[in-house]
Amino acid sequence: MICHLSLLVVFNLFVSQCHGGCAEVDSMTEAVAGEGFLLGCISCKKREEVSARATVDWHFKPLGVEDFKPIFHYEHPSANIMDEGFSDRLEWHGTKNSDIQIGAIYIHNVTFNEMGTFRCTIHRTLFLRQHNENVTVEKEVELTVVAVANRELTSVIAEIMMYVLIVVLQLWLIGVLIYCYKKISEEYEARETHKALKAQAVLAKDNCDGVQLE
Template sequence: MMCHFLLFVFSLFVSSCHAGCSEVESLTEAVATKGFLLGCISCKRREEVPAQATIDWHFKPLGEEEFRHIFHYDHPSAAILHEDFSGRLEWHGTLNSDIQIGSVYIDSVTFNDTGTYRCTFHRTLFLPSSDEHIIVEKEVELSVVAVANRELTAVISEIMMYVLIVVLQLWLIGVLFYCYKKISDEQEAREARQALKAQAALLESKDNCDGVQLE
């Protein structure tokens, strides 16, 4: 799952550089028995304001009405709160108390993991006048499949790649043909100039010979 890996790398990059924070949506399709990154990003509006946050993850299985509290993170402590996820959740978010990335990684996904995941930021902004408390919630509708489906963007990218290869090959053939024709024309012109010079030299030599005879 290349997309999962790229999202994870992006999350690590953003966690090390808050100035580059961007609220990328989580992927929503996991493959059974594989790992999956539940993405959750909430950027501060003003980077210069110090803050701290805690993260809570809740899960509502498909067909049920109630959410289950499954994970809590308060830097540097992480706690798995439901037995169904025991030993399967890992913190992949910001590694300090000013959390902007609250992503968690699910190991060995099962079909029972299908459902709605809710990520909640409890953030405190330390302002000069008074502290401000903010709650941000994001939800991810996760479906679990037996085999990964090829994403439309991946198919389009592959088609565009082949089209680009064909276009570049045609362009290269055109350039080679142009260069060959140009070299050939220059060679013919050079030969024509040499022939004219030889003809001119021959005429000059003949004129000289005629002048000698006349004397």
Template sequence: MMSCFTFLILCSLFVSQCHGGCAEVDSQTEAVAGEGFLLGCISCKRREEVSARATVDWHFKPLEEDEFRHIFHYDHPSATVLHQDFSDRLSWLGTLDEDVQIGAVYIQNVTFNDSGTYRCTFHRTLLLALQPEHVVVEKEVELTVVAVANRELTAIISEIVMYVLIVVLQLWLIIVMVYCYKKIWNEHEAREERKAVRAEELLLQSKEDFCDGVMAD
């Protein structure tokens, strides 16, 4: 199932290609061993109307180590994996343009050794009319790799609310059905009662007509 962040990344990719707005969304921080994981990194320009050119670098610092390793570099249209530990496992899933605002990369077949700190660095040159301006933006993601995905509290609450709503709706449906049944039954009883009264009136009327006929003879 596609995660919320992946969905937002894909939406942002579509929006960026249409030269629309940009929204910075934090990356998820928990990956499941043996599965894929999207490392998110978004850096929006301060002025959307200004053209720019950017490159993106990813560095990784494993747990219990002090040094960062340079693992990936993107300079449109070239995407280069720079460390053997991520060879054939790391792919670019960011903006496919020189004006990069989404610097996401996808890790395939995550292992427990992938736990640690990931640093995403944007080197952006704003192509201003008077003089280009160079801007550096850094973001970090603390990634934890687990054997089994932990369910988020919001997902658990949403599921509980869903079941509660299902039960409430079923009870409401039963109440409505009972109410409708009683209403139909009462109408049926009233209709039968009116028929009985009408039949009795017709019987009395026929008796009166018979008596009047006998007396007239």
């Protein structure tokens, strides 16, 4: 179930790669140590017909630290890792053109040192007919790093409901089979009773005819 949910989130994060639309989906917040993790950041334009250019900056503040430090900058087509602690571990997974709406980055080999707050800042310039407009959007992700993936409550509930549904369907099927069996048995007994009564009636009639003939 978790894999399905994760794939769904990733699909929504990349939906603006197509021209059909943009959906602002919150990033996942729990990573597993030693595995990869996608930090999501989406800022949709209010008017798709307006052309724009954007840059993305990621900052990180570890637990117990007051100030953010810059770790990543993207300005199409260049991506720069700005912190040695993330050297060769950050990869751009956002929009692959200058009109950026998805500013997601992927962290390889997550460590417990990545627990803290990640801030995504999208600086966008809208090219309007009368003038250009600058817009800045900030989104934060509170990341937790665990040794083993935790099963989300929604997935546990969904799995329990699935088993309950299976049991209910099985009981319903058994009930239908019992009902059908009783129904068929009653119809069979009714036919046999009707045949017996009919045979008795014929026999009684024959006896009556025989007595009258004597």
